[in-house]
Amino acid sequence: MRNLISNEVKQQLIRIVGEENYDDSKAGRLVYSYDATPQFQSLPDAVIAPRNTLEVSRVVKICNEHRIPIVPRGSGTNLCAGTCPVEGGIVLVFKHMNKILEIDEENLTVTVQPGVITLDLMNAVEAKGLFYPPDPSSMKISTIGGNINENSGGLRGLKYGVTRDYVMGLEVVLANGEIIRTGGKLAKDVAGYDLTRLFVGSEGTLGVITEATLKLIPMPETKKTMLALYEDLEAAARSVSKIIANKIIPATLEFLDQPTLEVVEAYAQIGLPTDVQAVLLIEQDGPKEVVERDMKKMAEICKKEQAVSVQLARSEEEAEALRTARRTALSALARLKPTTILEDATVPRSEIAKMVKAINEIAEKYNVKICTFGHAGDGNLHPTCPTDARDRDEMERVEKAFEEIFAKAIELGGTITGEHGVGAMKAPYLEWKLGEAGIAAMKAIKQALDPNNIMNPGKVFAKSTRKRVVVTR
Amino acid sequence: MTTEKEREIIQKQFQERMDEDELMNCMRCGFCLPTCPTYIESGFQESHSPRGRIALMKAVVDRLIEPDEDVERSLNMCLGCRACEPVCPSGVRYGHLLEEARDIIQQHKKHSFLVRVVRKLVFHELFPYPERMRMAMGLIGFYQRSGLQSFARKTGLLNILPSSLRQMEKVLPNVPPLKEMKERPHHLAPEGPVKRRVAFFTGCLMDTMFMATNDATMRLLQLAGCEVIIPPAQTCCGALHGHGGEKQKAKELAKRNIEAFERLEVDDIVTNAGGCGAFLMEYDHLLKDEAEWSERAKAFVAKIKDISEVLVELDFQQKRLKAPPQIVTYQDSCHLRNVMKTSAAPRKLLRAIEGVEFREMKDADRCCGSAGIYNIVEPEMSMQILDYKMEMAKQTKAATIVTANPGCLLQVKLGIERAGLADRVRAVHLVDFLLEAAKGIQASEQEEHIRKTS
Ligand SMILES: Cc1cc2nc3c(=O)[nH]c(=O)nc-3n(C[C@H](O)[C@H](O)[C@H](O)COP(=O)(O)OP(=O)(O)OC[C@H]3O[C@@H](n4cnc5c(N)ncnc54)[C@H](O)[C@@H]3O)c2cc1C
Ligand code: SF4
Ligand code: SF4
Numbered sequence: 001m002r003n004l005i006s007n008e009v010k011q012q013l014i015r016i017v018g019e020e021n022y023d024d025s026k027a028g029r030l031v032y033s034y035d036a037t038p039q040f041q042s043l044p045d046a047v048i049a050p051r052n053t054l055e056v057s058r059v060v061k062i063c064n065e066h067r068i069p070i071v072p073r074g075s076g077t078n079l080c081a082g083t084c085p086v087e088g089g090i091v092l093v094f095k096h097m098n099k100i101l102e103i104d105e106e107n108l109t110v111t112v113q114p115g116v117i118t119l120d121l122m123n124a125v126e127a128k129g130l131f132y133p134p135d136p137s138s139m140k141i142s143t144i145g146g147n148i149n150e151n152s153g154g155l156r157g158l159k160y161g162v163t164r165d166y167v168m169g170l171e172v173v174l175a176n177g178e179i180i181r182t183g184g185k186l187a188k189d190v191a192g193y194d195l196t197r198l199f200v201g202s203e204g205t206l207g208v209i210t211e212a213t214l215k216l217i218p219m220p221e222t223k224k225t226m227l228a229l230y231e232d233l234e235a236a237a238r239s240v241s242k243i244i245a246n247k248i249i250p251a252t253l254e255f256l257d258q259p260t261l262e263v264v265e266a267y268a269q270i271g272l273p274t275d276v277q278a279v280l281l282i283e284q285d286g287p288k289e290v291v292e293r294d295m296k297k298m299a300e301i302c303k304k305e306q307a308v309s310v311q312l313a314r315s316e317e318e319a320e321a322l323r324t325a326r327r328t329a330l331s332a333l334a335r336l337k338p339t340t341i342l343e344d345a346t347v348p349r350s351e352i353a354k355m356v357k358a359i360n361e362i363a364e365k366y367n368v369k370i371c372t373f374g375h376a377g378d379g380n381l382h383p384t385c386p387t388d389a390r391d392r393d394e395m396e397r398v399e400k401a402f403e404e405i406f407a408k409a410i411e412l413g414g415t416i417t418g419e420h421g422v423g424a425m426k427a428p429y430l431e432w433k434l435g436e437a438g439i440a441a442m443k444a445i446k447q448a449l450d451p452n453n454i455m456n457p458g459k460v461f462a463k464s465t466r467k468r469v470v471v472t473r
Numbered sequence: 474m475t476t477e478k479e480r481e482i483i484q485k486q487f488q489e490r491m492d493e494d495e496l497m498n499c500m501r502c503g504f505c506l507p508t509c510p511t512y513i514e515s516g517f518q519e520s521h522s523p524r525g526r527i528a529l530m531k532a533v534v535d536r537l538i539e540p541d542e543d544v545e546r547s548l549n550m551c552l553g554c555r556a557c558e559p560v561c562p563s564g565v566r567y568g569h570l571l572e573e574a575r576d577i578i579q580q581h582k583k584h585s586f587l588v589r590v591v592r593k594l595v596f597h598e599l600f601p602y603p604e605r606m607r608m609a610m611g612l613i614g615f616y617q618r619s620g621l622q623s624f625a626r627k628t629g630l631l632n633i634l635p636s637s638l639r640q641m642e643k644v645l646p647n648v649p650p651l652k653e654m655k656e657r658p659h660h661l662a663p664e665g666p667v668k669r670r671v672a673f674f675t676g677c678l679m680d681t682m683f684m685a686t687n688d689a690t691m692r693l694l695q696l697a698g699c700e701v702i703i704p705p706a707q708t709c710c711g712a713l714h715g716h717g718g719e720k721q722k723a724k725e726l727a728k729r730n731i732e733a734f735e736r737l738e739v740d741d742i743v744t745n746a747g748g749c750g751a752f753l754m755e756y757d758h759l760l761k762d763e764a765e766w767s768e769r770a771k772a773f774v775a776k777i778k779d780i781s782e783v784l785v786e787l788d789f790q791q792k793r794l795k796a797p798p799q800i801v802t803y804q805d806s807c808h809l810r811n812v813m814k815t816s817a818a819p820r821k822l823l824r825a826i827e828g829v830e831f832r833e834m835k836d837a838d839r840c841c842g843s844a845g846i847y848n849i850v851e852p853e854m855s856m857q858i859l860d861y862k863m864e865m866a867k868q869t870k871a872a873t874i875v876t877a878n879p880g881c882l883l884q885v886k887l888g889i890e891r892a893g894l895a896d897r898v899r900a901v902h903l904v905d906f907l908l909e910a911a912k913g914i915q916a917s918e919q920e921e922h923i924r925k926t927s
Contacts, residue, residue, distance in 0.1 A: 025543045026538045026539070026541060026543065027520055027529055027538065027541065027543035027544050027546075027547060028520055028543065030528060030529060030532050030537065030538050031519040031520045031522075031524075031525035031528055031529065032519060033528075033537075034501055034528060035501065036500060036501045036502050036503065038500070041537075043537075075503050075506065076501070076503065076519075077502060077503045093517075095516055095517040095518075096516075098517075117507070138502065138503070138504075140504065140507055141502075141503040141504060141506050141507055264562075266564075267562045267564065328504070328562035329562075330500075330502065330562075331500055331502040331504055331561070331562035331563045332562040332563065332564075334498065334499075334500035334502070334562070334563035335498060335562070335563045335564040338493075338494055338497035338498060339497065340500050389497075
């Protein structure tokens with residue numbers, strides 16, 4: 001590979017961040033060559049850990065001048081090859097920029113640096129009786145910078161929305177090195193374009209986020225958790241649509257099928273039922289009366305839809321164990337086979353039963369094993385295929401199966417990714433969802449903000465539109 | 474330093490010996506990162522995290538990189554505490570990967586002459602032989618008792634040692650006289666009726682330097698109703714060898730131990746050192762490729778149990794136990810917790826003691842930095858980890874820090890010295906503390922008896 005960083009540029013960069021924050025050793029680069037996405041790996045030319053916004057700005061300026069790609073990276077847990085440095089360049093890490101700057105109890109906001117771990121933020125605000133709802137399953141290690149750039153969702157997304165709904169203001173270093181601030185603590189603000197929303201979910205392709213002000217809400221008074229057990233997959237999926245059609249918005253409505261339950265139980269060992277075909281993990285929070293009323297109603301709906309049993313968690317510890325277990329689903333599935341390929345298909349909530357049915361039929365058709373879990377209440381499913389990248393024949397079938405799942409999702413009015421982002425992995429599929437004009441509009445924005453294409457190149461926009469889901473050659 | 478030729482051989486060995494399925498089993502979710510002490514203490518460097526280390530091992534196998542100094546550095550920096558295993562939903566057996574990688578590097582790396590001599594002496598000439606172990610410890614005992622120790626301390630002779638070793642010298646327990654170390658029991662009858670027949674694995678350091686703790690262990694077993702067999706043919710568990718890249722020697726020791734215990738007809742094989750117990754518990758993995766041993770190893774492994782588990786099973790916590798009023802906290806032994814999966818039993822026993830106010834310290838499950846010989850070979854990182862530990866211990870205001878492994882015990886004692894808490898805080902092995910508490914109740918019952926009758 002050609003060397004993107006000349007010795008002179010290297011010295012300039014070192015002068016900015018200090019010797020100890022510039023690493024171009026082979027091992028140092030290797031450990032930033034991947035993220036949680038299978039099948040993607042590519043070495044950066046260097047790894048840089050800036051200590052503040054000004055340093056970020058100066059580094060970006062130099063990179064812009066010399067056309068060196070920049071890959072901002074949180075904890076590298078994204079599932080779309082979003083931080084894989086496919087075109088080399090530098091990886092920017094925020095291990096020094098990981099402070100909670102302010103919790104404003106009067107305006108109910110929190111201001112943080114991008115490297116703050118999601119769970120640390122939640123714990124800090126909860127200690128003050130406040131609540132930050134977006135809780136991706138990876139929250140104990142994911143960063144706020146990553147959450148914002150993927151617009152991550154979580155178990156509480158159904159009622160409380162996703163990361164986007166909590167970002168009020170940002171400090172961003174643009175590709176030319178300029179520092180701008182968008183939005184702020186104001187509840188209302190229509191001065192100009194809503195750039196905050198533009199940067200949310202931009203996957204590091206428009207700029208580097210160096211600070212964020214997030215919205216907080218009061219902690220709900222009570223919370224209750226239950227499991228509904230099913231002998232029939234579609235009955236479980238139907239219950240989801242019925243609950244919502246009955247005008248109940250639970251805090252959490254998660255779906256796990258039998259194979260997923262089995263691996264999760266193998267890891268967590270908390271006595272999950274593994275002899276049923278599917279379960280729904282249902283939670284409601286809020287004032288006590290409302291919670292009790294909703295839980296009762298939902299239990300009735302589930303039973304009417306042939307749930308074989310509905311079990312209420314007896315204590316908060318038990319409820320927490322259930323949530324924690326659910327969060328391990330993806331990693332737990334990884335124990336089945338060497339390679340774990342997961343998808344993020346999302347459909348309107350009313351179509352969830354049809355999607356579940358289609359997934360199973362497609363799996364059967366191509367003779368591949370597909371386990372499904374996900375944020376059913378959001379219509380967001382994660383069909384997951386445990387396979388082995390070394391088995392070419394099977395990989396081809398997996399590829400075909402996922403292609404058909406994508407097609408089905410779009411046919412049902414859905415999308416190719418609900419929360420995991422496009423990155424390098426789904427880039428070839430974006431046009432499928434957006435159409436040519438849609439892509440052109442997005443490219444125009446990219447071109448305007450990053451004319452030299454240094455910000456996370458190779459992500460979101462594909463060089464060519466090809467139909468490749470999992471096999472990269 | 475490794476030469477290019479050595480690196481080539483190491484790389485080939487990685488390709489031949491590393492378990493590729495296990496490497497691929499890591500899906501790189503990062504769930505293990507927040508529990509890794511070296512990731513945290515290195516200021517969040519991926520190269521010092523479990524995910525990073527696995528990626529490096531895999532990259533060597535894939536020939537993406539050479540096993541260069543930085544790769545070795547990353548593996549050396551690992552504590553081997555295995556805190557990354559129980560939190561891994563994918564069930565990656567990181568410890569096995571690390572052990573294999575280290576073994577390959579050690580075997581094919583040319584050490585300096587001095588290191589070679591020391592390794593040979595320690596791994597091959599000393600630990601495998603209980604007799605020699607006693608002699609070596611006897612020398613330390615002589616050093617301590619003869620006045621040499623105070624001479625060395627006074628004259629500053631010890632200053633030739635690096636500071637961490639110097640401090641270590643200070644906290645070594647008083648070694649018993651050679652004669653006592655030689656006269657060890659082989660069979661003990663229970664107090665009262667026999668509830669269980671167990672064998673006791675004495676360990677090499679435990680049966681010399683920490684002999685008093687071994688005595689306390691056997692006494693507790695007797696009090697709990699166990700008939701105790703102590704087979705004299707047993708030897709060092711081999712953990713030091715296994716973790717230090719001397720796997721072949723470890724296998725030899727494993728076989729000797731299996732032979733020493735397999736015909737005893739006991740219910741359990743009891744250990745009192747998390748480090749040894751965990752290694753014994755993985756003999757099946759160690760010997761998995763040797764057909765005639767794997768079944769025997771499995772049978773052996775199934776019987777390994779920490780003393781705290783045995784005591785809880787025999788309801789020792791129902792007995793009256795009493796200690797002077799004090800706050801007590803517990804530092805998990807990493808291998809006891811992460812490999813033997815024992816963490817509740819010690820706490821249960823401590824809570825059962827009258828007078829004890831048990832306070833959990835923050836991150837009690839995080840390694841103390843002792844990690845075999847890590848504190849000697851990586852003193853800087855080890856002390857950084859230890860100082861954090863002491864900070865957490867201090868917050869509990871505990872007067873007693875209880876541990877369940879000799880290495881941890883020494884390390885925590887060292888931490889107490891470093892934190893300047895020696896006049897207020899002590900560190901003690903769980904069994905010693907329990908025996909004190911069992912005696913405490915005897916003493917106070919006697920007192921009560923005297924008061925009543927006089
Ligand atoms: C087991 C598991 C479970 C998961 N569960 C969920 C879930 O429930 N919901 C969900 O939505 N996602 C989930 N994810 C995906 C992933 O965790 C999220 O996308 C998360 O937000 C990524 O955070 P991160 O810190 O790891 O970011 P990274 O993966 O490091 O980065 C993600 C993106 O953000 C960009 N970026 C990071 N920091 C900055 C910055 N400061 N400025 C500009 N760009 C930046 C990167 O370039 C990249 O494009 C899961 C992943 C795993 C492995
Ligand atoms: S938790 Fe397990 S699967 Fe996830 S990165 Fe760590 S070792 Fe790999
Ligand atoms: S064994 Fe301990 S130090 Fe080593 S990677 Fe695992 S958690 Fe980190």
